[in-house]
Amino acid sequence: RDVPTPGRRRLEDRRCSMGCDSTSSSDSARSCSSSSSNRSGCGRTILCRSQPKRRFHVVPEKGWNYHLSRMGCSARNELVWTGKLPVPVPPCSCWFLPASDAMALTIAEKQAELRQAGWKVLTCQPHVVLRLSNKASLREHAASLGLLAFLPEHYSSAETARYPAILKAAVGEYGKEIHIVNSATDVHVLCTDASITGIGTKWVLQELVLGNVEYAVSLLVVSGKILFAVGTLYEYDRKAYVWPNVEELRRALYETPEAHLAVLEAFLPEYTGICNFNFKIREDGRICVFEVNTRIGSDLACDAPRSNARELFERLDELSP
16 A cells, blocks of 8 residues: 655755765755855755744655545655764754654664754654564563464464464565465475574464455554544455555555453554554454554555544644653
């Protein structure tokens, strides 16, 4: 669901004439101004202060600008930053929000520098972000909390798995490095380190949970407590699939039951930020969580009704950064 949209504007990284890293765009950024007496340059991305005031910057650029702008709350996805110091200079006091798990970790690691520069951030300690976003660490985290019943069955080796199964890289987003496998041979062909050490560290081999309806729930969380939720239901044309290699039949707003929200919240001790859970619902009514994304997902950025998405952003803006 991470599809570029027409009409988007992108800030392109370049190096200014004084040799400092900066960003240039006719309406969104300017390069640094280095005087002839100081040839070191500023080394910072500087957003143009004459542009319309932005309240939320979602980073990195994913092609979501059109969808975010339709929320009508001055949210944009147009800033390019690689995560290296120095941090960008904000045009005003506005929120700096992650659109990737890697950026979520970077924000957690550099939260002091971002706040000092003038950004508002909602984050927590890096290890809390990492134990949720890494698919191998997520299982260990769930085991420590007694929540394994809400994850797919885990297989410790290719030889002991029940097939068909799902093989996925421990780190990845938007369906990348996720495969339906039908035998141990398939596993070994796809990943050369699929040994007892590879499975469960670099790769996760788990139960293929059937069902043509999947749910994405985006959450605003502070200190492990859910403040607001926006859910989206997706119906597909088959029961066994890896997105995006499947046809979507419909999508709809999903009012997440309190019982399911309680399970999701149980995964989130110490977590502060926006996150996204992807899951199916088993026949016995239990949710089965496939992954936790410690970022804004395309469900919230693009797919959910704009009024519901906007309310989450407005709730965020009521918080102290």
